[in-house]
Amino acid sequence: MRGNRFAPGRLVAWFVLGVAVLITVFPFYWMIRTAVTPSADLFTDAGSLWPHHPTLINFARVVGLVDAERARAAGGSGAHINFLWYTLNSIIYSGLIAVVQTFCCAMAGYAFARLRFPGRNAVFAVMVAALMVPPIFTLLPNFSLVKDLGLINTFAGMVAPSLLMTPFAVFFLRQFFLSIPRDVEEAALLDGAGRWGIFFRIVIPMSRGPLITIALTTTVWAWKDFLWPLLVGREEQTRVLTVALGVFLQQSPNTQPDWTGLMAGSVLSVVPVLILLIFLGKRLVQSLNFTGIK
Amino acid sequence: MSDDGVQLVTAAVSRRASPREEAVTGPAERRRRPRDDRRVAWLFLAPVLVGFAVFYGYPTVRGVWFSLTDYSLLNTPSFVGADNYSELVGDPQFWNSLKVTALYVVVNIGSQLLLGLGLAALMHRLTRSVVLRATLLVPWLVPNVTVGLLWAWLLDANLGFVNHLLHALGSGGVSFYSPGWAMPSVALVNTWAYTGYTALLLYAGMLQIPQHLYESAALDGAGELRMFRRVTLPLLRPILALVLVVSLIGSFQIFDTVAVVYQGKPTPETRVIYFYIYQQAFTYFHMGYAAAVAMVLVVILGVLTAVQLWLLRASRSDLA
Structure with a gap:
């Protein structure tokens, strides 16, 4: 009824x-x-x-x-472009950041959640406070630093600011480690296992879900990143997809942009995340429940 | 950034370090292994501490210092006191960028939240389909640059699909990126990109509402609209407040879509504050001045964050 x-x-x-x-x-x-x-x-x-x-x-x-001639005939500017190369750069950029950052932040998150040392809460509080600073504020001095180190247009300069950590990832993983039961670890400690052994053999296997969640979120974030790679990695050898699309648009005539070429490039910027979604869609969607609310 | 914000705050709600647990396990642990964590702890922390010190701590301090100097990226910064700030007060372009950003935020967040709430409510009452949710999430996965380009093409004044549609419906064409339309166009494009994501967060919040409340409401003869008003909305309020304020903070940081559509030369109608900072720093090399504008943004976002925390506390005590 x-x-x-x-x-x-x-x-x-x-x-x-x-x-x-x-x-x-x-x-x-x-x-x-x-x-x-x-x-x-x-x-x-x-x-x-x-x-x-x-x-x-x-x-x-x-x-x-x-x-170049045939490209011009098909509506292009004839300038050299290679979106496969840029796609590869994007994959390296986001993959490298996701893997290294997740690992380093897991170690730190574990230390903040489980280990006892003087200054723990103060250090953690300072890191969480950094979440309030909008990225553009640190971007200006970071650019100046990377430039002074001579790392403009290198992968090292591009990944440097986010390779080792983001305050969010540390915070998130620490919260998760706080929530897993201590019993197993305590037992292992009594059996004489060291902290490293516990971390690698017990904590990491137990935390696959949240670790994948953070790695996925970081991958998506780095994949979408535009401003920093634009400033630091504009040149051909380090150019990522988002920057390439911007440069492509600038090279194409203002009166009549090369829409067919631009859309072909855009498709290439969508396909990899779509593949990610197809294989990890469920995890990605559920990660919003997990990180968002639970 | 906004995404991180949502997750951060909600994670904070769900799991704060429990003082009780510390009290129980803490002393016992300390007795068993007095202080031997210290050395290993710094090893665990080393990479993150280095990353934090060099790319978060140091630049934050340096950013404040830059804002008090005359610095062009090429010279060494020279201290000028509050000059940048007093210049800023009399700078019409700065005030314009604030106005434009505010307009953008209102249109973007208003539409995004309303649509997201509607979608979430429909999904909540109709289906648990993962495929549907994944589909709605796709625009969020795509780089903002791609979103900006795609819509620049769809909204193109001459050849764009939307104008074809308008013509087919017997209406005149619209130059979506002309001065009068530009800011709402950009704002609604970003609404397209982020509504699915917002909807999914709100949907996750709705899943927390006990199902039996809907069942008893239905027994009392309440219709769906009434249930939405009387059950869903009030119980979702804390989450809604969070999503609102955090999206607001993210929305203030719009840059990519504007940068792409206007190819680095936005019109006064679209020169948002992020872009103004970028331009001052990297087009005109007024690094010190740019840092001062960025400081203003820090203050604005700080105030919003305070409001957010206040809302959080207010809503929690309200429910308790």
């Missing part, structure tokens, strides 16, 4: 959710649709939902498989 009474309402509700999904997904469809369209068709065939002359030329030219 209750189901009947709500049936029309439920239909409307499902319809609204459907519209939300459509609005979420359609822009990505349009991205792909544009990327497989010859740029000449943009003017004649701009509104149709289906590309009439599908082509892969735009992908070929943004990964540098086509010589």
Whole structure:
């Protein structure tokens, strides 16, 4: 009976959710649709939902498989670009930061949660206070520092500020380690295990979920990062995808941007996170429950 | 950053170091192994302490120092007292950037929160589908630069899909990035990117509400709208307050989408405070001045954080 009474309402509700999904997904469809369209068709065939002359030329030219002349003929500026290289750089950048940062922050989180040493609470409080400082405030002096060290346009300079830690990751992992039962550790201690042994053989295996959560969040964050790599790693050899897209847009003529090429590059910036979502989607979605509320 | 904020604060709510537990295990532990953690603890902490000192602590102190100097990245900073700050008070571009940012934040957060709340409520009452939630999360996973580019194309004045749609519906075209439309356009593009994420956080909050409250409300003959008003909203309030204030803080830091759409040369209507800092520092090399503007942002965000903590306490005592 209750189901009947709500049936029309439920239909409307499902319809609204459907519209939300459509609005979420359609822009990505349009991205792909544009990327497989010859740029000449943009003017004649701009509104149709289906590309009439599908082509892969735009992908070929943004990964540098086509010589400058043919690229220009296909609507590009002819400037050298190689999005496969930038994708690789992005993967190195975000992968390196995610792995090293998660590991270092797990060690520190464990120390803050379990070990006793003078000054523990004071040091932890200072780190948490750093969460209040907006990134741009430290970005200015950090840029000045990296420049003085001669690390502009090196991977070292790019990853340096976030490689070892973020206050958030330390905080998050410490909170988690506080919540796991002490019994197993206590028993191991009595058996004569050292702190390192306990950390590597007991704590890390027990904490796979939160560790993956932090690593995933960090990967996504680094993948999206733009301002810092723009300032520190703009040159070809260290250029990441986000920076490459910005540079690509600047090289393309102002009067008529190279939309088909830009969308082909954009597709490449979406595919890796989409793969991540397909394989780890459940974990990612649940991590929002986990980190968000529980 | 805003994401981190949400997680931080909510994690703080859920699990604060319990003094009781410390009291129980602490002394016993100390008796058993007097102080032998000290050496190993600093080893565990070493990488993080180095990272923190060099890239958080030092630059924070240095940022404050920069704001009191004349510094162009090339010279050595020379102390000028409060000159940067008094210049800032009389700088119309600075005030404009604050105004523009405020407008952006209001449009972006207002729409994002309302839509997110609606979506979360619908999902909560209809489905537990992970696929649906993952789909709504996709725009959040994509770099802001890509989001900015994609929508610059969709909203293009001549060839953009949205204008095609408007024409097909018999309406005139709109230049979405022209002065009058620019800021709402940018704000709504970011709303598109972050609504799914906001919805998922609120949805997770709704899952905490005991199911039997809905069942007894239904027995009393309450409709869905009434349940939303009488059960969901009041019980979600603490989470809602958190998500609101933390998204607000994140929203103040808009940069990427503006930088991409305007290719590094935003119009006065879109020159948000982050961009103004960036421009002063890296286009005009007024590092000292940029640091002073950044200090103002620190103060604004500090006040917002204080409000957030106050809300948190207020809402908790309210429920207790």
